[in-house]
Amino acid sequence: MKHPRIEVKELKKSFNETVILDQINFKVHQGESLVVIGASGSGKSVLTKCLVGLLKPDNGDIFLDGHQLDTNSSDGTPVAANSISYVFQNSALFDSLTVIENISFGPRFLNKQNEKDANEIARESMIKLDIHPKFWPMHPKELSSSLRKIVAIARALAVKPKIIIFDEPSTGLDIRASHKLDYLIRDSVKNENITAITITHDMNSALHIADSIAMLHEGKLIWSGEPSELKKSNHAEVRRFIKPFLTST
Amino acid sequence: MVLIKHIGQYVLETLTTLGRLVIFFAKAIAHCFKPPYFYQLILKQVMDIGYYSLPVVGLTTLFSGMVLALQSYNGFTRFSSESAVATVVALSITRELGPVLAGLMVTGRVGSSIAAELGSMKVSDQIDALKILGTNPFDYLIAPRIIACIICLPILVLIGDIIGIFGGFLVGVYKLNFNPSTYLYQTVSYLEPMDIASGLIKASIFGLLLGMMGCFHGYNCNRGAKGVGLATTNAVVSGCILILIFNYLVTELFFSS
Structure with missing residues (x-):
């Protein structure tokens, strides 16, 4: 039997006395795109930070291709860094490096390529994502916010991950840039056959990107299913969350 | 109870x-x-911390040497010991003023910038991004800065010592009318290698302390602009206080007997 690409079982995380994630269970298969929706403070970012290894869960297991991930890293870097890439909400590009250096960073230091090969991978990645060569030697502060997001996606894809996590990719972008980014995420995931987990509270983006949707509310996974089923859900919290979207469309 | x-x-x-x-x-x-060592980053930090701090350290020690020559001349005339001015300037600069002033000035310039840089990296998730890209922030960010501080401070202090003594020489010769060769002879004849070495050892320790404080407060800074500002202030204040405390401890260690 083929294992899911990533499977989460009974995941729990608290800060001090406050429970942020409570008994989270889900699985995502290869090439599938899961979108996690939920209001601010529902635990979405904490969930993805647990998945990528930036936070240590209090309880529960994470399986990658059927193998349990050890959440205790010996040297401070996430154990799944080779398999899971992360696109931060604010892009988190390195200010001191140029666009090409940002993108070649992963191949060079994570995948241990030499500088020439890493730069070649970065070039390929930038061409795939239509990043014009005039931007390659620029620093992140010289780029627009949508271009910074695209560079962040290129950086995440350059390490050839099995799973890529997008944290609020459309935040701070206008509708056009947001749509462009949705297409880019969808195409990147399908073309590379990567598993994607996207956090968003933008329902338009969610429906465009998702193969399946899960909703978090107060740290609990209260609903999951296909995008087409979401509007039919009778769950009170789900209806409350999607109501503004339903009235606007 | 409260x-x-x-x-x-x-x-x-x-x-x-x-x-x-x-x-x-x-x-x-x-x-x-x-390992791994990021040699290019260490070199870049050596330039940022060492080379660009030269004007600040040079000016501080130059004027301190000049003031010291004037003040000690005014004091020593009361005991008819004006000839000791050159020796006092040289000893004070090499043993105390050079390392302490350079340490404090570099803490103000570099400790604060390290804390602000690391703090803004933390706030903008760049440190988490480093971890996700398989790079330990202690290898990539902390170690190069601390190594550069430990290397640069003694070099800055050595240059500061020379400039400070030269400042004393300028005032001694052109303002107080000392004979230049006598002044230089007085400077060199009572100066022992240990005087210079102790200052350089102090400088290395101060470099470690100011680098460590900058990195610690920047790396552990709280979210928001206020957090970065607070980290910067804490880095400078704690760096300066530790330099003054360790100055006494190292002096006690070298010269108490």
Whole structure:
């Protein structure tokens, strides 16, 4: 039997006395795109930070291709860094490096390529994502916010991950840039056959990107299913969350 | 009851910070000796910390040497010991003023910038991004800065010593009418290698302290612009205080007998 690409079982995380994630269970298969929706403070970012290894869960297991991930890293870097890439909400590009250096960073230091090969991978990645060569030697502060997001996606894809996590990719972008980014995420995931987990509270983006949707509310996974089923859900919290979207469309 | 609660809370917070500092210190030192080494980053930090601090350290020690010559001349005339001016300037600069002034000035310039740089990286998730790209921040960010501080401070102090003594020489010869060769002879004849060496050892320790404080406060800074500002202030204040405390301890170690 083929294992899911990533499977989460009974995941729990608290800060001090406050429970942020409570008994989270889900699985995502290869090439599938899961979108996690939920209001601010529902635990979405904490969930993805647990998945990528930036936070240590209090309880529960994470399986990658059927193998349990050890959440205790010996040297401070996430154990799944080779398999899971992360696109931060604010892009988190390195200010001191140029666009090409940002993108070649992963191949060079994570995948241990030499500088020439890493730069070649970065070039390929930038061409795939239509990043014009005039931007390659620029620093992140010289780029627009949508271009910074695209560079962040290129950086995440350059390490050839099995799973890529997008944290609020459309935040701070206008509708056009947001749509462009949705297409880019969808195409990147399908073309590379990567598993994607996207956090968003933008329902338009969610429906465009998702193969399946899960909703978090107060740290609990209260609903999951296909995008087409979401509007039919009778769950009170789900209806409350999607109501503004339903009235606007 | 409320007072006891507040005291207890304060003691606990202080002990927690102290514990975190000790763990951070141990990790940072371990990563200074453990590969991978990012030589280009160390070189860049040496330029930023050492080369660009030269004007600040040079000016500070130059004017301190000049003032010291004037003040000691005014004091020593009361005991008819004007001839000791050159020796006092040389000893004061090499043993104390050079390392302490350079340490404090570099803390103000570099300690604050390290804290601000690391703090803004933390706030904008760049440190988390480093971890996700398989790079330990202690290797990539902390160790190069601390190594550069330890290397640069003694070099800056050595240059500062020469400039400070030269400042004393300028005032001694052109203002107080000392004979230049006599002044130089007085400077060199009573200066022992240990005077210079102790200053350089102090400088290395000060470099470690200011680098460590900058990195610790920047790396552990709270979210938001206020957090970065606070980290910068704390880095400078704690760096300066530690430099003054360790100055006494090292002086006691070298010269108490």
